[in-house]
Amino acid sequence: MTELDSKSVIAWLRLLGEVYGQKKDYLTDLDAAIGDADHGANMARGFAAVATKLDALEGKDIGTIFKTAAMTLLSTVGGASGPLYGSFFLQAASVANNKNALTAAEVGAALDAGIKAVVSRGKAQAGDKTMLDALLPALAAYQEAVVGGLVPGLQKAVEAAKAGSAATKPLIAKKGRASYLGERSAGHLDPGAESSTFLLDALLTTASQ
Amino acid sequence: MVGIVLVSHSRALAEAARKLVLAMTGDELPLAVAAGTGDDRSELGTDATEILTAIQTVETGDGALVLMDMGSAILSAETALDFLDEDQRQRIRLCSAPFIEGAVAAGVSAKLGNPLDDILREAMGALHQKQDHLHDTEPTATPASAPTPEMQGEILTLRIALPNPLGLHARPAARLAQEAAAFKADIRLRNLTSGKGPISARSLTGLVTLEARNRHELEIAASGPEAQAALDRLKAFIDAGLGDPLDETVPAPVEKATGPARTIGISSGLAVGRLFFPGESAIEPPAQAIEDVKAEYKRLQDALTQTRTRMQQEMAALTRQLGKAKAEIFSAQMLVLDDPQLIEKAESRMACQKENAARAWWFAISEAVQSYLQLNDELLRQRAADLHDVGLAVLRSLGVATNEKIEIPEPGLIVVRDLTPGQVTQLDPEKIRGVICLEGGKTSHSAILLRSRGIPAIAQAGSLIPPLRPSTTPTMAIINGASGEIQLDPDKATLEKIETEQAAQRERAALEKKESAKPAVTPDGRHIEVAANVGSLADAQTAYENGADGIGLLRTEFLFMDRDSAPSEDEQTESLRAIVEAMHGKPVVVRTLDAGGDKDLPYLNLPQEENPFLGVRAIRLCLRRRELFHTQLRAILRAATAGDLRIMFPMIATMGELQEANAELAKAHESLLAEKIDHPWPVPVGMMMEVPSAAMLAADFAPEVKFFSIGTNDLTQYTLAVDRGNTALQDLSDPMNPAVLSLIERIIHAAHAHQLPVAICGEAGSDPACAAKFLALGIDELSMNPRAIPGMKQFIRQPAPA
Known part of the structure; x- marks a missing residue:
């Protein structure tokens, strides 16, 4: 696939509903280890609604x-990932109008x-142990590899997201509920970075079909 | 009416909060809840779209305040704002106030019909009461400027435009604060133009941070029994310009960080050397916590009182030296000690954080200094150093050592943001050849002190030298403190030339000092006494080290300054004796108290005079305060056992005065005799020649005394009728004026006819050109600043060819 058409986008979002359910x-x-134990439920509820x-x-x-997905996430996720993923899709929509x-x-x-919308909404930066630790390296990898086409670009992006997410384990959380734990947040993966990796992984799966 | 939106993860919590608020306000308050997630909102979470709807429901043109709990509530609320049109978004405030307390405070304020930002402020201050009550919390959540308590009772307001061309700077602000303090009323000011305030009209810090400029609109609110009278008075006072001339010209605005500002000279002299960046020594009062908050309040109050007394004394003296207008800056400084905002802030730190008085006070001062530094007004930014200084004075009263001495490893120039007056007095002129201030100005108290210490300095160098990156800044500089010029990293030739000149000068000085113990004999064989003017024991020691042939003028005022009451006889005796001893048998001429004129002593309660220099000063004062005089004369006689001491009366204008002074001296002698207290008698008595009437009658005075000493400063000022402090008349204030020289000649002639020696103890005596003239007229002694002695002795030995 060289382009991502609207059918694929729908397929991607449908797949996300399944992925976050699983x-x-x-x-x-x-x-539960570093936050308020609601991220899985929130994401599942939000993407099921989508x-x-x-x-x-x-x-x-x-x-x-994208815009419909955004508004649905905003009103159904409940946790901070609602406005964060909601803003993600809302700004992505402006490019895809x-x-x-x-x-x-x-x-x-x-x-x-x-991703810029996530940055400005969450006011976090790389290394704060947030979803951006997966998204920012993924974006950089995608932009570098995209000359080779959509799928190779996404492959690199997913690799980078996985590496970035894995690297959140030793970090100390600077944002969100996990930051209340301070140093005790180290030693755990960041659930937001993981859910962001799933998001891109599902996009790669869809685009590869 | 302003609407309120409550955003929470929990529907139950938000509904309960709604009930609490409505119980206080009644049902008419437009209040909406956005809380919970899931189909029936029973799960924990927030929903941006629900928040959006809630805002749109309650906001009907007057604005809305959104209170939220945490995490996603904040992100969702921010996201909701993205969906509003720009116009409506301007009327929404997301508020970090505590959810329950903030909601109640905001609800009540909204119900009263207050404008949006007042409600926001109320909500932000909502925790204050609880914190004050429990004294337990870190008020880190408290906004930087602690909210002032609500005004009580009926509130009267008026609006007025500020007519002052220079804006509400420190002096008019100080006058306004003083004026406001006179009324039994709670008075608050807001600057409607800049949106700053409200602040208490009694808070000087608050007033200047209003940043009220010319024609800004102020709102004054007053409540209390004299509210109306206060408003009437303040309106009239503001309309009249708050004591500032309304045609005052606006100096070219020196805006912060715009364009390459020009450096200005603030203390003349040429200095060259390596640049040092000593940085700002952070003052860290001890952290120990306190138990008894009330006792700590009292400690602060006592320290403020003590500082006030000390400053009043220092400032009274400066007032006379610098003139009334400049002295008002100092009275503005004193107002810091009464500033309710600062004191409240410090008290709240003591109460809430159990901080000791010193730490709490320093926190309040540091915060105020920061807010001054962020102002756009150059004049006000200069005041930050003053505020800092007053803050330090209070710290010292609280027993905190404030070692802010600036030291550098080798001689050079220091680059500092600004200096406090206290720091200036501690600079070591041997090491610190010059000062480069990044900020500061000519009018600052520190600049005045730098000039008096003779340390070359320039200011406003901030744009030339980035202080934070010493690695990229220049390493050498030449500054000219007169013109304000600075040459960074001068080329080798220039540097060498200046360094050679200065080295030669230093070498010459070293040589002169080596020879200074030897007598000064003119090429034609006359022996000239070169003595010192001394105002402290340290001066006397310096004088001895510099080869002074004696003390030609011991100013006894130092014994009387900086204190609450006159020194006792014993204390005076001891101090004088130490000085006489320090001179190891060389003659010491003690001048009796020369207070009044430019030297006020607060505890004497001297009346304000139209013309202090023509008023009750020096001997005139002593003859009206006989007890004071008697005590001093006894002390002087007692100290005379320690060496060769002589007595000199200042400001003698008539023969009667001299006779009265002599009679007092005889009485002192008799009383000591009666008490069998050891003292020499008779002691040689001389008089100052500084009033033209005495100079005219020098021949009559000569048989009555053992020596004359000419005070050229006063003799010039009285002869030419020129105020020596008036800069406009500098050229008239010339001791070389033929009329003055003619009087000096007359004095010398009369003295020599009776074999009396004549000294010059005025500033002119250390100026080689003047000294040459005095020598030609036949003077016997020159008395001067101790540091000038070695050079003068050398000059006398080989006067430069005319």
Whole structure:
């Protein structure tokens, strides 16, 4: 696949509903160690709600699809990941407005816009033990590898996200509920970085089909 | 009415908070809840879209305040704002106040119909009461400027535009604070133009941080029994310019960080050397916690009182020296000691954090200094150093050692942000050849002191030398403290030339000092006494080391300054004796008290005079305060057992005065005799020649005394009718004026006819050009600043060809 069309976007979001359903307990366990044990449940609830909207979105442009996903996440996730992922899709939508397919470069632009929104909403930076520790290296890897095409770009992005997420383990959380633990937050993976890695991994799976 | 939105993870919590608020306000308050997640909102979480709807429900044009619990509540609320149009978003405030207390405070304030930002402030201060009550919390959540308590009772307000061309700077602000303090009323000011305030009108710090400039609109609110009278008075006072001239010209604005500011000279002299960046020594009062808060309050109050007394004494003296207008800056400094904002802040630190008085006070001062430094007004930024200084004075009263001495490893120039007056007095002029201030100005108290210490200095060098990166800054500089010029990293030739000159000068000085113990004999064989003007034991020691042939003028005022009451006879005796002993048998001329004029002593309660230099000063004062005089004369006679002591009366204008003074001296002698207290008698008595009437009658005075000493400063000022402090008349204030020289000649002639020696003890005596003239007229002794003695002796031995 060289482009990401609206059908694929819907397939991606549908897959995310399944993925977060399966990973619900995993993410919740991670969050239980350093947060308030709701990340898995929140993500599962939010993306399940998104999944119910997808049938009605068949044939709509990608901007509309992203925007609907964003608003659904904002109102159903409940935790901080609601406004964070919601803002991610909302800003990605601004790049994808009125488009039925995104080129590899446009996917990069959408990721870029979405991740910037996460940065400005969460006011976190790399190394704070947040989802950005997966997303920022992924974006950089994608932009570097995207000349080779969409899928190779996403492959590199997922690799980078996984590495970045794994690297959150020794970090001390600077943002969110986990930051209340201070040094005790070290030694655990960041659930947000993991859920972000799943998000990109699902996109790679969809794009590779 | 302003609406309130409560955002919480928990629906139950938010609903309960809603009930609490409405119980206080009634149901009409527009209040909406956005809380919980999941289908029935029973799960914990927040929903940005629900918050958006809630805001849109309660915000109907007057604005809305959003209170939230934590985590996603904050992110969701911020996200919700993204969906509002720009116009409406401007009317929404997300507020970090504690959820329950903030909601109640905001609800009550909103119900009263207050504007949005007042409600925000109320909410932000909502924890204050609880903290005050429990004394347990770290008030880190308290906003930097602690909220002032609500005004009580009926509140009257008025709006007025500030007419002052220079804005509400320290002096008019001080006058305003003083004026406001006179009324039984709680008075608050807001600057409607800048949006700053409200602050208490009695808080000088508060007033200046209003940043009120020309034509800014101020709102004055007053409550209390004299509210109306206070408003009327303040309106009239502000309209009249708060004591500032309304046609005052606005100096070219020196805005912060705009363009390459020009350096200005603040203390003249040429200095060259390596640059040192001593940095700011952080003052860290001891951290030990306290038990008894009330006792600590009292300690602070006592320290403030003590500092006030000390400052009043210092400032009264400075007032006379510097003139009334400049002295008002110091009275502004004193107001810091009464500033309710500072004191409240310190007390709240003591109460809430169990900080000791010193630490709490220093916290309040540091915070105020920071806020001054962030102001846009150059004049006000200069005051930060003053505030710092007053703060330090109080710390010292609290027994904290404030070692802020600046030391550098080898001689050079220091680069500092600014210096406090206290730091200036501690600079070692041997090492610190010059000072480069990044900020500061000519009018600062520190600049005045730098000038008096003769240390070359320039200011406003901030744009030339980035202080934070010494690695990239220049290593050498030449500064000219007169012109303000600075040459960074001068080329080798320039540097060598200046260094050679200065080295030669130092070498010459060393040589002169080596020869200084030897007598000064003119090429034609006349032996000239070169003596010292001394005002302390340290001066006397310096004088001896520099080869002084004696003390030609011992100013006894130092015994009387900086204290609450006159020194006892024993104390005076001891101090004088130490000085006489320090001279190892060389003659010491003790001048009796020369107070009044430019030297006030607060405990004497001297009346304010129209013309202090023509008023009750020196001998005139002593003859009106006989007890004071009697005590001093007894002390002088008793100290005379320690060496060769002589007595000199200042400001003698008539023969009657001299006779009265002599009669007092005889009485002192008789009383000592009656008490069998050891003292020599008679002691040689001389008089100052500084009033033209005495000079005219020198021939009559000569048989009555053993020596004359001419005070050229006063003789010049009285002869030419020129105030020597008036800079506009500097050229008239010339001891070489023929009329003055003619009087000096007359004095010398009369003295020599009776074999009396004549000394010059004025500043002119150390100026080689003047000294040459005095020598030509036949003077016998020159008395001067001890450091000038070696050079003068050398000059006398080989006067430069005319």
